[in-house]
Amino acid sequence: MSIIENKFRDNVIITSxxxxxxxxxxxxxxxxxxxxACCAIEMMATAASxxxxxxxxxxPRPSPRQSDLMIVAGTVTFKMASRIKxxxxxxxxxxxxxxxxxxxxxxxxxxxxxxxxMKGVDQVVPVDVxxxxxxxxxxxxxxxxxxxxxxxxxxxxxxxxAA
Amino acid sequence: xxxxxxxKTLESNFPDGVKSIDIEGFxxxxxxxxxxxxxxxxxxxxxxKLKFTSLxxxxxxxxxxxxxxxxxxxxxHYNHKVTLKVELPREKPALPSVVSIWIGADWHERExxxxxxxxxxxxxxxxxxxxxxxxxxxxxxxxxxxxEKYRGWTIRKVKEGYE
Ligand code: SF4
Numbered sequence: 001m002s003i004i005e006n007k008f009r010d011n012v013i014i015t016s017x018x019x020x021x022x023x024x025x026x027x028x029x030x031x032x033x034x035x036x037a038c039c040a041i042e043m044m045a046t047a048a049s050x051x052x053x054x055x056x057x058x059x060p061r062p063s064p065r066q067s068d069l070m071i072v073a074g075t076v077t078f079k080m081a082s083r084i085k086x087x088x089x090x091x092x093x094x095x096x097x098x099x100x101x102x103x104x105x106x107x108x109x110x111x112x113x114x115x116x117x118m119k120g121v122d123q124v125v126p127v128d129v130x131x132x133x134x135x136x137x138x139x140x141x142x143x144x145x146x147x148x149x150x151x152x153x154x155x156x157x158x159x160x161x162a163a
Numbered sequence: 164x165x166x167x168x169x170x171k172t173l174e175s176n177f178p179d180g181v182k183s184i185d186i187e188g189f190x191x192x193x194x195x196x197x198x199x200x201x202x203x204x205x206x207x208x209x210x211x212k213l214k215f216t217s218l219x220x221x222x223x224x225x226x227x228x229x230x231x232x233x234x235x236x237x238x239x240h241y242n243h244k245v246t247l248k249v250e251l252p253r254e255k256p257a258l259p260s261v262v263s264i265w266i267g268a269d270w271h272e273r274e275x276x277x278x279x280x281x282x283x284x285x286x287x288x289x290x291x292x293x294x295x296x297x298x299x300x301x302x303x304x305x306x307x308x309x310x311e312k313y314r315g316w317t318i319r320k321v322k323e324g325y326e
Contacts, residue, residue: 078313079295107320115302115309116294119320 037074221271
């Protein structure tokens with residue numbers, strides 16, 4: 001530590017690049033604004049003042065180019081699936097996906113008879129966190145954000161995404 | 164005008180066009196021939212005493228032994244209603260389009276075509292409206308069997324017999 005000793009004044013923090021980057025990433029998760037079914041109503045409730053996802057740094061963005069998180073909030077129909085894939089591809093790396101609700105996770109209520117519903121959005125985009133429920137309460141979605149943050153905290157610049 | 168009177172007017176004006184009349188049921192209806200559909204509809208719309216200017220709903224039904232199209236008409240002028248039915252064979256069902264009479268029939272007819280495969284002759288733009296353009300089959304037909312895959316994605320993960 002001899003090089004930096006006495007070189008910096010007070011209020012200077014020394015940390016590793018990994019920790020610093022992870023801290024920056026997990027404190028500003030910006031989800032792309034789109035909802036595809038009833039789960040989106042709970043997602044909006046999570047964003048509104050009562051639950052206030054902004055206190056976790058989660059702030060909806062209007063464009064995929066500015067987003068690093070995709071919350072798949074709703075029923076993924078086959079017609080929608082290719083659009084979701086297109087949106088995901090437009091987001092810059094590093095990017096994360098939360099599958100919100102049992103529709104996005106597994107097909108949900110359409111598991112048996114939905115001829116038009118994709119049985120899990122993980123068939124088109126890689127999912128980081130699954131949030132169960134039909135729909136999940138805002139607390140569950142907040143828990144999903146926290147789980148994702150825990151995951152990002154374990155990342156390293158040597159590997160692109162945490163296992 | 165009472166619905167019975169509407170039926171009487173229809174019967175006296177189109178003795179060959181009206182197949183049968185059901186006045187008893189929950190929703191009294193007149194079953195008419197597909198060949199005189201356009202004539203009857205333009206009469207219902209333009210007659211001074213009827214003025215059925217609004218097509219409230221156009222639906223398709225699959226009865227396994229036949230197909231049926233149901234028209235619910237409403238007169239905003241007289242506030243009276245009438246229900247028309249057209250029976251069609253299950254093989255290659257086709258009937259004239261009523262878009263030339265009620266422009267609102269456009270999307271209704273496309274939806275029935277999309278889900279039942281019923282052809283509306285003379286429709287300006289008869290193509291799929293809800294399902295993707297490259298979808299195969301008509302899912303609301305009773306004999307419809309889901310394909311295994313759509314664009315490589317599994318449609319149904321549940322096998323027969325699963326409860
Ligand atoms: S999981 Fe339930 S609430 Fe969510 S989109 Fe599906 S049906 Fe709607």
